[in-house]
Amino acid sequence: MEEKYKSDLAEIRDMMHRSSRFISLDGWSGISVGIIALIGGYLAYRNIFSRLPELDYYPMPHVDGQLGQLLFLAAGTLFLAIAAAIFFTIRGSRTKQEAIWDAQSKRLVLNLGIPLLTGGLLCLILLFKGFIAFLAPLTLIFHGLALVNASQYTIKQIRILGLVLIILGLLAMCFLHLGLIFWGIGFGLAHIGYGVIMKWKQ
């Protein structure tokens, strides 16, 4: 009798959790996103930032070609990272027999997307105005805010990752010349760390 209701309670909790949150995020998504970010960050440093004067709180006049190169590199990194995250999520949920594009994932993408798109557009504006130094801290901060916002609709560890990114972003804003290093730690190492922890837990 008692056992039955205990298992009922467990079932209720599980159903509430599964029905309201998207839980198919796979650890490999985090790891692959982190590795792609590290490569992208390194290429940005080698091809662009190492040739610029030290980053500071004023707009920098663009050197010909570098704006386009940076945009191309950023778009490529973003595209590969999203593709990898989606690939591993789909692969993970196939083995677990879960639906991918359902009410939960739609809600997650929407709530992740609003702060992310806002930050992305703001960074594009700043880039065109020459404030290159603000890109690393602001992408960290907005990505962190987006993750914290979206964490209500997915596994709760995402919130911690988001908070880590926000802190790194604020630190990067204090030490602008180290921006790319903080960016690498946040988008690279923190995502890899998150992925490894998730894999470990599974």
Place this chain on the structure above:
Amino acid sequence: MKEFLEQFDKAFENKIRLGIMSALVVNAHLDFKTLKNLLGVTDGNLASHLKSLEKSAYITYKKEFLNRKPNTKYYATVQGKSAFVRHLEAIEKLLKST
């Protein structure tokens, strides 16, 4: 023991109905396909349990068309939500008393 048992809702004795209700109280609404995937049951099975909850007036539905395909959204009613809470409280009481 007896007084506890009276507070349990017969509608939630079945695992699938309990699952449907749990999902509907934390979501504004869910469609048939989502419920089916969540519970892992057949169309017919789910439909019969939905009908029974509907009869108790614990859930209601709205038929819509999505890309010309019928799409039924299920909602928990106020009555259903409070019945669910009462059921949970009864379980809690039972577990505490033992």
